Amino acid sequence: MSFSQIGVVGLGIMGAGIVEVFARAEYQVFGVAESALAVDAGKSNLAKSLARAVSKGKLSQEQSDEITARVTFGEDFALLADCDLVIEAAPEILSLKLDIFSKLDAAVKPSGILATNTSSLSVTEIANATSRPAKVVGMHFFNPAPVQKFVEVISTNHSDGEVVSQIVEIGNSLGKHLARISDQPGFIVNKLLLRYLNHAVQILDSGQASKEQMDAAMRELSGYPMGPCELLDLIGIDTCVEILKTIHADTQLEIDEPATGMVKLVSAGNKGRKSGSGFYDYSEKLEIPTDPNQDIKDQVHNDLLIAYLGDCIAMAATGYATKADIDSGMKLGCGLPEGPFEVIASLGIEKVRAAQVELSERTGIATYQPLSV
Numbered sequence: 001m002s003f004s005q006i007g008v009v010g011l012g013i014m015g016a017g018i019v020e021v022f023a024r025a026e027y028q029v030f031g032v033a034e035s036a037l038a039v040d041a042g043k044s045n046l047a048k049s050l051a052r053a054v055s056k057g058k059l060s061q062e063q064s065d066e067i068t069a070r071v072t073f074g075e076d077f078a079l080l081a082d083c084d085l086v087i088e089a090a091p092e093i094l095s096l097k098l099d100i101f102s103k104l105d106a107a108v109k110p111s112g113i114l115a116t117n118t119s120s121l122s123v124t125e126i127a128n129a130t131s132r133p134a135k136v137v138g139m140h141f142f143n144p145a146p147v148q149k150f151v152e153v154i155s156t157n158h159s160d161g162e163v164v165s166q167i168v169e170i171g172n173s174l175g176k177h178l179a180r181i182s183d184q185p186g187f188i189v190n191k192l193l194l195r196y197l198n199h200a201v202q203i204l205d206s207g208q209a210s211k212e213q214m215d216a217a218m219r220e221l222s223g224y225p226m227g228p229c230e231l232l233d234l235i236g237i238d239t240c241v242e243i244l245k246t247i248h249a250d251t252q253l254e255i256d257e258p259a260t261g262m263v264k265l266v267s268a269g270n271k272g273r274k275s276g277s278g279f280y281d282y283s284e285k286l287e288i289p290t291d292p293n294q295d296i297k298d299q300v301h302n303d304l305l306i307a308y309l310g311d312c313i314a315m316a317a318t319g320y321a322t323k324a325d326i327d328s329g330m331k332l333g334c335g336l337p338e339g340p341f342e343v344i345a346s347l348g349i350e351k352v353r354a355a356q357v358e359l360s361e362r363t364g365i366a367t368y369q370p371l372s373v
């Protein structure tokens with residue numbers, strides 16, 4: 001099957017980015033959202049992203065115009081009838097996704113593949129909302145979709161192997177690095193990333209460090225492009241809370257329960273950049289001051305890093321994902337300068353294990369203990 005027409009449902013942070021990715025790769029793209037307002041917001045998201053690329057000299061105005069001309073926007077799912085592949089990027093709410101997939105099943109030609117960009121929800125349940133579960137997969141892009149090179153391809157027990165191979169092929173045609181994973185809450189990257197982000201807000205809630213100290217610690221001491229509170233604001237705190245709820249329902253671990261600080265912000269409508277404020281205020285250009293308190297920065301950096309490295313070791317040791325896929329996911333999906341196994345190799349595994357024991361004993365949290373395998 002050759003793919004030429006691609007549909008995208010939901011035109012927010014991710015949907016608009018996915019539209020751009022496919023239009024840049026010369027596919028004909030159809031972007032659908034639930035209202036005229038949401039469609040306009042999607043158009044404006046795409047226009048702003050292209051204008052940024054032009055102003056940085058990464059695209060010419062002519063290329064930007066060509067990309068825009070490849071996209072048709074609308075509110076009606078009938079627009080997606082002839083699409084070879086439709087990717088859903090609506091909010092992380094299972095009931096909403098089930099409803100969208102049953103509508104897509106009715107609207108899209110029978111040969112069309114339906115994919116969800118869900119970060120954590122069951123792709124199997126989503127597939128079961130259609131009459132074509134063999135043709136339903138997860139295709140999980142990272143934020144910003146035009147920049148991050150990693151895509152997780154999620155298959156279910158129903159997925160047709162040929163369909164999964166076609167998704168891998170189409171992902172390669174976009175210049176992305178793909179990792180295949182079975183249907184598990186949070187897949188590879190979000191299972192690790194969200195626990196790390198939640199841990200940061202738990203530290204914030206406990207009063208041990210400020211958001212500025214934590215963000216400065218991870219940027220300065222690990223070279224991360226953003227600290228955890230900045231990243232939560234970029235992803236969308238509402239989305240992060242929903243992802244954590246799904247992960248927590250699976251693990252039942254207290255450390256995966258969405259931290260109070262995040263839940264409160266979402267209840268107040270502060271969802272992050274997309275709503276104008278979250279942990280930080282985006283009404284003006286954000287400049288996070290560096291924090292002079294080195295001891296606090298060292299402590300939170302140690303705690304966040306060691307807990308995260310421990311999770312990576314456990315994920316690989318249990319056969320959930322390979323070390324290579326974990327390293328690629330964290331570098332190419334989140335923009336981290338090094339993969340966790342590269343960090344472990346340079347620190348030395350014994351040092352990491354000793355730090356895990358120290359963290360677990362100091363905090364009283366057994367989950368931080370090294371895995372005994």
Ligand SMILES: NC(=O)c1ccc[n+]([C@@H]2O[C@H](COP(=O)([O-])OP(=O)(O)OC[C@H]3O[C@@H](n4cnc5c(N)ncnc54)[C@H](O)[C@@H]3O)[C@@H](O)[C@H]2O)c1
Nearest residue numbers: 010011012013014033034038089090091092118119143235
């Ligand atoms: N934000 C991230 O960093 C990120 C990264 C990877 C994956 N994801 C996943 O991508 C999906 C979308 O997340 P987002 O951050 O783009 O959310 P968002 O809130 O920015 O955008 C959601 C979009 O869906 C639209 N929408 C709402 N109801 C709809 C409906 N009934 N029909 C069609 N469209 C509808 C909204 O108008 C909006 O355009 C979620 O499943 C999320 O978990 C998010």
